[in-house]
Each structure stands twice: as C-alpha cells, then as structure tokens.
Amino acid sequence: MEARRNAIGPSRAENFPEWYQQAIRAADLAELSSVRGCMIIKPNGYAIWERMQSILDTEIKKTGHRNAYFPLLLSKNYLEREAAHVEGFAKECALVTHSRLTKGPDGTLVPTMPLEEPLVVRPTSEMVIGEAFARWIHSYRDLPLLINQWANVVRWEMRPRLFLRTVEFLWQEGHTAHESAEEAEEEALRMLELYHTFAEESMCLPVLRGKKTAAERFPGARETYAIEAMMQDGKALQVATSHFLGQNFARACAIKFAGRDGQEAFAWTSSWGCSTRLIGGLIMAHGDDDGIVLPPALAPVQVAVLPLMHGDGDGEVLAYAEKLREALLAADPALRVRVDGRPLRGGEKFWQWVKGGTPLVVELGRREFEAGTVSYLRRDGKEKKVLPSHTFVSCALDLLRDFGKTLYERQLTLRQARTVSAKSKEELREFFADGGGFAEAYFCGDQSLEEQLGAELSISTRCIPLGRENDLGPCVADPSRRGPLTIFARAY
Amino acid sequence: MEARRNAIGPSRAENFPEWYQQAIRAADLAELSSVRGCMIIKPNGYAIWERMQSILDTEIKKTGHRNAYFPLLLSKNYLEREAAHVEGFAKECALVTHSRLTKGPDGTLVPTMPLEEPLVVRPTSEMVIGEAFARWIHSYRDLPLLINQWANVVRWEMRPRLFLRTVEFLWQEGHTAHESAEEAEEEALRMLELYHTFAEESMCLPVLRGKKTAAERFPGARETYAIEAMMQDGKALQVATSHFLGQNFARACAIKFAGRDGQEAFAWTSSWGCSTRLIGGLIMAHGDDDGIVLPPALAPVQVAVLPLMHGDGDGEVLAYAEKLREALLAADPALRVRVDGRPLRGGEKFWQWVKGGTPLVVELGRREFEAGTVSYLRRDGKEKKVLPSHTFVSCALDLLRDFGKTLYERQLTLRQARTVSAKSKEELREFFADGGGFAEAYFCGDQSLEEQLGAELSISTRCIPLGRENDLGPCVADPSRRGPLTIFARAY
Numbered sequence: 015m016e017a018r019r020n021a022i023g024p025s026r027a028e029n030f031p032e033w034y035q036q037a038i039r040a041a042d043l044a045e046l047s048s049v050r051g052c053m054i055i056k057p058n059g060y061a062i063w064e065r066m067q068s069i070l071d072t073e074i075k076k077t078g079h080r081n082a083y084f085p086l087l088l089s090k091n092y093l094e095r096e097a098a099h100v101e102g103f104a105k106e107c108a109l110v111t112h113s114r115l116t117k118g119p120d121g122t123l124v125p126t127m128p129l130e131e132p133l134v135v136r137p138t139s140e141m142v143i144g145e146a147f148a149r150w151i152h153s154y155r156d157l158p159l160l161i162n163q164w165a166n167v168v169r170w171e172m173r174p175r176l177f178l179r180t181v182e183f184l185w186q187e188g189h190t191a192h193e194s195a196e197e198a199e200e201e202a203l204r205m206l207e208l209y210h211t212f213a214e215e216s217m218c219l220p221v222l223r224g225k226k227t228a229a230e231r232f233p234g235a236r237e238t239y240a241i242e243a244m245m246q247d248g249k250a251l252q253v254a255t256s257h258f259l260g261q262n263f264a265r266a267c268a269i270k271f272a273g274r275d276g277q278e279a280f281a282w283t284s285s286w287g288c289s290t291r292l293i294g295g296l297i298m299a300h301g302d303d304d305g306i307v308l309p310p311a312l313a314p315v316q317v318a319v320l321p322l323m324h325g326d327g328d329g330e331v332l333a334y335a336e337k338l339r340e341a342l343l344a345a346d347p348a349l350r351v352r353v354d355g356r357p358l359r360g361g362e363k364f365w366q367w368v369k370g371g372t373p374l375v376v377e378l379g380r381r382e383f384e385a386g387t388v389s390y391l392r393r394d395g396k397e398k399k400v401l402p403s404h405t406f407v408s409c410a411l412d413l414l415r416d417f418g419k420t421l422y423e424r425q426l427t428l429r430q431a432r433t434v435s436a437k438s439k440e441e442l443r444e445f446f447a448d449g450g451g452f453a454e455a456y457f458c459g460d461q462s463l464e465e466q467l468g469a470e471l472s473i474s475t476r477c478i479p480l481g482r483e484n485d486l487g488p489c490v491a492d493p494s495r496r497g498p499l500t501i502f503a504r505a506y
Numbered sequence: 507m508e509a510r511r512n513a514i515g516p517s518r519a520e521n522f523p524e525w526y527q528q529a530i531r532a533a534d535l536a537e538l539s540s541v542r543g544c545m546i547i548k549p550n551g552y553a554i555w556e557r558m559q560s561i562l563d564t565e566i567k568k569t570g571h572r573n574a575y576f577p578l579l580l581s582k583n584y585l586e587r588e589a590a591h592v593e594g595f596a597k598e599c600a601l602v603t604h605s606r607l608t609k610g611p612d613g614t615l616v617p618t619m620p621l622e623e624p625l626v627v628r629p630t631s632e633m634v635i636g637e638a639f640a641r642w643i644h645s646y647r648d649l650p651l652l653i654n655q656w657a658n659v660v661r662w663e664m665r666p667r668l669f670l671r672t673v674e675f676l677w678q679e680g681h682t683a684h685e686s687a688e689e690a691e692e693e694a695l696r697m698l699e700l701y702h703t704f705a706e707e708s709m710c711l712p713v714l715r716g717k718k719t720a721a722e723r724f725p726g727a728r729e730t731y732a733i734e735a736m737m738q739d740g741k742a743l744q745v746a747t748s749h750f751l752g753q754n755f756a757r758a759c760a761i762k763f764a765g766r767d768g769q770e771a772f773a774w775t776s777s778w779g780c781s782t783r784l785i786g787g788l789i790m791a792h793g794d795d796d797g798i799v800l801p802p803a804l805a806p807v808q809v810a811v812l813p814l815m816h817g818d819g820d821g822e823v824l825a826y827a828e829k830l831r832e833a834l835l836a837a838d839p840a841l842r843v844r845v846d847g848r849p850l851r852g853g854e855k856f857w858q859w860v861k862g863g864t865p866l867v868v869e870l871g872r873r874e875f876e877a878g879t880v881s882y883l884r885r886d887g888k889e890k891k892v893l894p895s896h897t898f899v900s901c902a903l904d905l906l907r908d909f910g911k912t913l914y915e916r917q918l919t920l921r922q923a924r925t926v927s928a929k930s931k932e933e934l935r936e937f938f939a940d941g942g943g944f945a946e947a948y949f950c951g952d953q954s955l956e957e958q959l960g961a962e963l964s965i966s967t968r969c970i971p972l973g974r975e976n977d978l979g980p981c982v983a984d985p986s987r988r989g990p991l992t993i994f995a996r997a998y
Contacts (some may be wrong), residue, residue: 037571044636045641047576047577047637047638048581048632048637049577049579049580049581049625049634052578052579053576053577054574054575054577054638055574056574057572057573057574057577057653060572060573060575061572061573062573063575080549080552080553081549081552081553081556082546082547082548082551082552083547083548083552083676084539084547085539085544085546085674086542086578086627086658086660086674087541087544087600087673087674088541089540089541090607090615093607093615094614094615100607100615102608104607104608104615105606105607105693106603106605106606107605107606107607108579108602108605108625109600109602109603109604109606109607109617110600110601110603110615111601111603111604112600112601112603112629113600113601114596114598114599114601114662115582115585115592115596115601115626116596122586123582123585123586123592123596123623127605130649132604132617133541133600134607135602135627142539142541145539145540146537146539146546149537161549165658166657166658168578168605169577170605171631181579182577182579184575189671195606196969199855203565210949221614240635243944280526318985372597379631379879398881407812422757436651
C-alpha cells in the first residue's frame with residue numbers, strides 16, 4: 015500500500031474552522047457568491063440536500079402532513095403582531111421597498127416605484143401561514159391542520175459561514191394547528207422524534223433531545239425542543255428544532271375555531287424545521303483529514319467504481335466495471351453505484367471520490383480484471399482491501415451498514431469522552447478553557463444568569479435533556495437556586 | 507342515474523375567466539394572499555406541482571443535468587451587464603434596500619440599515635449563474651456544463667392571476683454552457699423536446715413546437731423556442747421556453763475557456779424553464795363545468811374509493827373499500843389509490859373528488875358490497891358505470907390509459923377546429939372578432955408590424971412552427987415582404 019498523506023490541509027487538529035472550509039472545497043459542495051453572505055450550493059452539495067429532502071419528506075408525509083407553498087414576501091404588519099417574534103427577527107431581515115430599476119442621471123440603475131408599504135423577505139413563515147390558517151379553520155372538524163413547506167428563507171447574518179450561517183438558506187418548516195394544548199405539544203414532540211430518528215439513522219449522528227431554556231427559545235414560542243449533536247471540535251450543533259407555540263400565534267393571527275362544545279376558541283399551534291445547516295453538521299461530525307465522509311443513507315453515490323484507464327485493454331477493464339455495477343444493482347436495485355470512466359490518472363480520480371466522502375471506493379485495473387477481484391477503500395478506514403468480485407457484491411450491503419454503524423459509534427464515543435458533569439462555575443471554566451465539550455450542570459434557567467455565563471465563558475445552554483427534567487439540583491451559576499440538569503456547550 | 511347540474515358556476519361558455527377562478531376554488535388548489543399578487547399554493551395544488559416536479563426532474567437528470575442552488579438576491583450590476591436583459595426585467599423587479607426594521611417615532615416599524623447597494627430579488631438567474639460559470643469553467647474539458655435549479659422567482663406583475671401571472675412563482679430553470687454554437691442550440695432543442703414529451707404524455711396536451719419572433723424573444727437570447735398550447739377559450743398558453751443564448755451572456759459574464767486549439771473563447775450558453783403556470787394550463791385545457799380534470803400522470807390520486815357511510819354495516823363497506831385498494835395495488839403498486847372513509851354524506855364526498863379532477867371516482871355502498879361490484883365515474887364522462895369488482899381491478903390501468911388518450915384527443919380536436927389559415931389582415935380581424943384560436947399566416951417578423959397587429963387586434967405571434975421555417979409567403983401585415991408561416995393568437 016502506498017504511503018499516505020492527508021488530502022486536506024490544515025488538518026482538523028491544526029485548525030478546525032479552516033479544515034471545514036477546505037473540506038467543503040475539496041468535495042466541491044458549495045461556495046460563497048459575490049452577493050454578501052449568500053451561498054451557491056454546487057451539484058455535489060445539492061445532491062446531499064436532495065437525499066435529505068427525500069427521506070425527510072417521506073417521513074413528514076407518513077405522519078399525515080401535506081406540503082404547500084406560501085409567499086416569500088410578507089407584510090411587515092405580520093411580524094408586528096407578535097411582540098417577541100418581531101423582537102427576534104426585525105434586527106436581521108431583508109426589506110423590499112421598490113419595484114423598479116430606472117436609469118439615474120449618472121447612467122446607473124436606481125430603485126424607483128416605492129411600495130406603499132415595505133415587504134419583508136420571509137425569515138420564517140409563522141405569521142403568513144397563521145394568517146392563512148385563520149381563513150381555513152372554522153370548526154374543530156378542520157383540526158388538526160398539518161402543513162409543511164420546503165422553501166428558502168433570508169436572515170441578515172453578519173458573519174456568514176457555508177451551510178452553518180448564510181443570509182439565505184433552504185429548509186423545511188412545518189406548521190400545525192390543533193384543538194388542545196396537549197395535542198399541539200404532542201405534535202411538537204412527535205416531530206422532534208422524527209428529527210431524532212433522521213439524525214441517528216440517516217445522518218449516523220447521535221443526538222440529545224431536549225427542551226430549550228428561556229434564553230434559547232424561539233421568539234414567541236412557549237416551549238422549544240431541539241436536537242443537539244456534538245461536532246468533532248467539541249462544539250454543539252443544533253440539528254433541528256420543534257416549537258410548541260401555545261396560543262401566542264393563534265392570538266396574533268386570530269386562528270379561531272368553534273369547538274365541540276360550540277364555544278369559539280383559539281387554536282394551539284406548533285412549528286418545526288431543519289435546514290441546509292444539516293450538511294454543515296454532517297461535515298463536522300464525520301469528516302476526517304482526507305475530507306468529508308458521507309453516511310450511506312445520504313451519499314448520492316454509495317459505491318464509486320473506478321476503472322483505471324491506461325489505453326491498452328481499457329475496454330476490458332471498463333466492461334469489468336460495468337459488470338460489477340450490474341451485479342451490485344442485481345443484489346439491490348436501490349444501491350447508488352456510479353462507474354467513473356473518465357480518462358484521469360488513477361490517483362487523481364481515486365482522491366476525488368475519497369475527498370467527496372463516498373462510502374465505498376472501488377478501483378479496478380488489469381490486475382483485478384485478470385484475478386476477478388476488486389480493490390476497495392471503505393471510507394472510514396485508510397487501508398485498501400482486496401476481495402473476489404462476487405464476495406464484494408454479496409457483502410456490499412453489509413459493508414455499508416457496518417460503515418454507518420462505525421460512523422455512529424465513533425461519534426457516540428467522542429461525545430461520551432467529551433461530556434463532563436460540572437458542579438460549579440469554576441469547573442465549567444476549567445472544562446471550557448481546556449477544549450470543552452458538553453457540560454452537564456444543574457441550572458435554574460434564569461435568563462440574565464445565562465447571559466452572564468455566555469459573556470464570561472462563551473457558552474450557552476443547549477438543552478434540558480428529555481426524561482431528566484425532574485433531576486434537580488443546586489444551580490451552577492447561583493447555588494441558592496435549584497434547577498434541572500442542563501447541557502452547556504459552545505455552539506455553532 | 508340522478509339528474510346532473512354543473513358543479514361550477516358560471517360555466518366555461520358563460521364566463522371562462524370566472525369559471526377558471528371558481529374551478530380553482532372548488533378543487534381547493536390555491537388562493538391569493540393578502541400580500542399583493544402573491545399566491546398561496548394549497549396542498550391540493552402543491553401535490554400537482556410535486557407530480558410535475560418528479561417527472562420533469564427525472565427526465566432532466568436523465569439528460570445529464572445536475573441540480574444546484576444559486577442565491578435569491580442579485581447584485582443589480584449583474585442585470586446591468588446585458589443590455590437587452592436589463593431592459594426586459596428592470597421594469598418589474600423587487601428591490602431589497604434595507605436590512606433592519608426599527609420602531610419609528612410613531613411606534614410603527616420602519617426600514618433602517620440601508621444596504622450599500624440595493625439587491626434584486628431574482629426574476630431569473632442567467633446572470634448569477636453566468637458569474638458562477640465564469641469561475642467554474644477553464645477549459646473545454648469543463649464543457650458542457652449542465653445545471654438545473656428548482657427555485658422561486660419574483661416579477662412585479664401588475665395584474666396577477668392564480669398560477670398564470672403571480673408576483674412570485676415556482677419554476678425550474680436550466681442553464682448550460684457549451685463549446686460550440688451547434689452544441690448549445692442542440693441543447694436548447696433537446697430540452698424543448700423534453701418539454702414537448704412532458705406536455706403531450708404527462709399533461710395530455712397537444713402542443714406546437716416553434717421558434718419565437720424577435721418581439722417575443724427572451725431578453726438577451728439569440729433564439730427562443732417555445733411550446734404553445736391552445737386553451738378551451740381558444741387562447742394560447744406558452745407552456746415552456748428554451749433559449750439559445752449565443753455568446754451574449756457568456757460575454758456579459760466573461761464565461762471563457764481554453765479551447766482544443768489552445769485559443770481562449772467565449773462559451774455558448776442555453777437556458778430553459780417551465781413554471782407553476784403549467785397548472786393553470788392544465789386547468790384551462792381539460793377542466794369542464796364540473797371542475798378541473800387531471801391527467802393520470804399528474805393526478806395525486808388516480809382512483810378515489812369512497813365507501814358510503816350510513817352507520818349500519820359501515821364496517822363491512824369500509825373493509826370492502828380497503829380490499830379494493832389492496833387489489834388495485836396488487837395489480838400495479840405504482841397506482842395512486844385513496845380510500846376516503848370520512849363520514850360525509852355520499853353526495854358531498856363524491857362531488858369533492860369530481861371537482862378535484864380525480865380520473866376515477868369509485869362509490870361503494872351496501873348494494874355494491876353485496877353484489878361484489880363497483881360503481882364508478884370516469885372523470886371524462888358524466889355517467890356512472892357498474893362493473894364486477896375483479897373486472898374493474900383488471901381494467902383500471904386500461905381505463906386510466908384510455909382516459910389520458912381521450913383528454914389528449916379532445917384537445918387536439920379543439921385545436922384543429924379552431925385553427926385557420928389567414929391570408930390578410932382582414933381575415934385575421936374577422937377570425938379574432940369571431941372568437942379566434944390559432945391563425946396560421948405568413949409573417950415577415952418585423953417587430954413594429956407585430957406591435958401594430960397587437961394594438962389593433964390584441965394578438966401576438968406565438969411561434970414559427972419547427973419544420974416549417976422554409977414555408978415562406980407574402981407577409982400578412984405587409985404583402986410586399988415575405989416571411990415564414992407563423993402562428994397568431996391571443997395569449998395568456
């Protein structure tokens with residue numbers, strides 16, 4: 015086996031943020047555009063998003079939700095109706111104020127035809143969907159109303175970062191209305207569970223399910239639930255959120271219904287979403303110093319078959335590669351196999367697929383053709399292996415399954431190794447001075463104490479893990495108070 | 507069989523535009539939102555769009571294109587670079603000028619934080635994608651570059667109309683770059699053919715393929731090709747367009763490459779798209795006085811099975827309905843069958859599915875259960891029929907196929923009946939005074955003559971049909987000139 019060096023410089027250990035940028039570039043996933051903070055998702059990156067969409071969309075529909083589409087442009091009055099909501103989004107929203115460009119005296123184009131009232135490019139759609147729900151819902155028979163939307167949203171981020179924080183991003187946002195508080199909260203938890211399953215099974219990402227503190231709650235929500243994962247640098251990434259909105263948005267939008275008792279009542283609503291941010295999480299959770307690593311469920315290509323092209327006898331090797339592809343598809347028609355017959359140098363082609371994160375990269379040369387074998391790299395290891403072709407075909411599915419399991423277990427081991435219990439602010443300070451990770455500490459939930467911890471230690475609460483809400487103890491920030499076990503971390 | 511009245515008032519003959527609005531309402535497809543000109547696509551409407559997307563996306567990928575995503579917000583400089591392009595879009599574009607809402611002295615929110623430079627909400631993406639192509643393309647080895655995007659776009663329409671003309675709409679836009687003019691033009695024609703197949707096979711819509719005159723060309727294109735269909739009121743609808751852009755956009759965006767001869771050259775580009783407008787076309791082509799009618803390939807539900815619920819013995823009838831669904835799926839797992847067991851009155855439930863355009867609507871009551879039959883309506887007819895259940899199962903696919911064929915042939919007959927040959931302006935005038943349709947006439951292509959015809963007769967050229975470009979004759983507007991056979995019509 016040839017000597018190896020890392021494909022990505024710097025390594026994760028040397029400079030994690032810079033490694034992240036370079037891994038994205040090496041896999042050709044995305045780039046910033048010349049418009050401030052806006053991202054171009056290139057075909058390799060978008061193919062991952064399409065895989066995510068396909069799985070999530072199927073699951074969202076299975077749970078009874080239907081897709082719809084609501085306007086990109088919102089009346090600013092929408093936002094104004096819910097006090098916390100406007101507070102949360104007014105600071106970072108794109109405003110449309112004119113509807114025409116006209117040549118000015120100096121020859122450049124200037125905005126003309128001012129709108130009667132400025133419009134907001136949606137940062138989220140609670141209010142516009144709420145307004146529609148108010149028209150659509152009349153009686154308890156119209157409930158529950160379960161809607162999902164795939165859309166782009168805009169938030170004026172000042173420090174954009176590919177996939178993690180961009181001015182525009184793609185997401186799905188679910189919006190539902192229910193008869194009772196219990197049903198709306200159940201819905202929020204059901205969707206949290208859906209995200210949990212997606213993260214663990216499709217992303218191979220162990221995640222914590224929990225409730226947010228007041229400081230981290232969605233503007234206007236009564237309760238925000240979230241899924242939190244640990245990245246390889248020990249920082250937390252919020253993978254998805256699910257909000258129990260109480261009657262706040264129903265009141266703001268006048269979503270009323272005639273109940274079973276004939277009385278008019280406000281509906282109870284929920285909303286929940288996840289975004290292209292997931293791709294950032296995927297990279298930071300599984301990537302290594304050779305580039306990104308894709309879990310089998312999300313890899314646009316699961317098995318890349320690379321015939322080595324030398325000129326003489328290429329036809330036979332190419333036919334051998336095609337035969338392998340067919341045998342793999344015969345074993346499982348749902349396998350995503352690609353034969354890359356481009357006449358590139360073997361090494362160049364091989365490294366492109368390795369950096370692209372493909373789970374199984376198969377190389378076929380004259381030697382393999384003559385011996386009836388395949389030489390392959392499983393992307394979670396460094397060593398190429400050789401197997402008889404028919405053996406490889408019969409165990410490809412197992413290899414992929416095992417590969418996914420390895421990714422998951424690596425991540426779980428990492429999280430366990432970097433999770434500590436902290437009894438005091440001093441212990442928190444030491445832990446986060448020394449690299450950090452997830453710190454479990456009792457916390458009273460006071461917003462100003464949380465802000466103080468944020469200012470001093472650059473940490474925030476990630477969640478109060480579900481099922482442990484009753485595990486109470488003296489608050490890490492003010493021992494005179496008590497509070498539930500809470501996860502602290504630095505977060506993306 | 508019960509006496510029938512039309513479900514939609516007014517009828518098509520009484521008031522086609524109003525019938526259109528009412529058919530959309532009756533099928534619960536979409537509504538205008540309170541934000542001027544913006545549409546809410548409701549779940550029933552969005553499900554049709556998802557069917558369209560799924561078919562088109564598969565075909566677009568089969569022809570070697572990959573999906574990607576480009577920013578919603580464009581620098582206004584992008585538009586400025588191509589003179590015809592800015593001319594075409596500057597009059598109707600939404601401009602983002604501020605990034606914050608702040609409470610003003612009177613308590614209302616006002617836009618603050620003006621941007622250094624206003625941004626345009628994309629009306630189309632030639633320029634932002636062209637700018638990316640310029641970065642991505644270096645050599646002839648990078649060509650052809652074949653990209654597609656599913657996205658929302660905004661054009662400031664003054665007279666919005668559901669699906670047909672809305673301020674925001676959803677579409678797919680393909681953008682490609684090639685080594686030679688021939689390859690780019692071939693690509694434009696290949697995609698026109700893809701749309702043609704989609705229209706004829708999936709939409710059951712006979713369409714004309716043709717070239718646009720200068721007046722109707724896409725701003726900045728060298729040649730625009732389009733698919734044109736006739737609606738039931740005789741007006742034309744442009745279903746999709748495909749543009750050969752020459753080197754205009756490559757020059758504006760500096761898309762250059764090192765050719766096989768080592769010389770640097772500008773690329774040749776194409777772009778092509780179709781939008782949620784297709785849904786409007788579907789309605790106006792196939793709908794009848796009972797509501798919309800959906801072709802089998804695009805119907806979210808192809809067979810609606812409605813057990814009549816009366817209380818006594820409902821369980822048996824419901825089980826009979828479930829058994830029918832299972833038998834249909836056993837015959838073809840790809841069939842889209844829905845059992846609607848809601849406890850509505852039979853007539854109400856039946857009419858909902860009829861107005862929703864479902865190809866086959868099956869009613870099952872005690873009588874059918876006891877006789878082992880099904881009673882069904884094929885949505886292209888008015889009469890319910892009865893068949894033994896097993897016969898219905900074995901011929902369901904044939905019924906759907908035949909149903910699609912009937913829709914297509916009806917449309918073709920309509921178009922043939924309303925297409926005339928016109929030798930003079932007088933003949934054009936008479937034809938369009940008397941209802942109109944498609945008029946075939948020789949036309950020299952002069953833009954001012956076309957504008958004059960538009961002003962006098964409210965007609966425009968739809969296309970010069972492909973394959974008939976050499977069929978020349980004396981121009982209908984100025985017999986001293988000659989020109990190719992051209993289709994004139996009133997158009998949406």
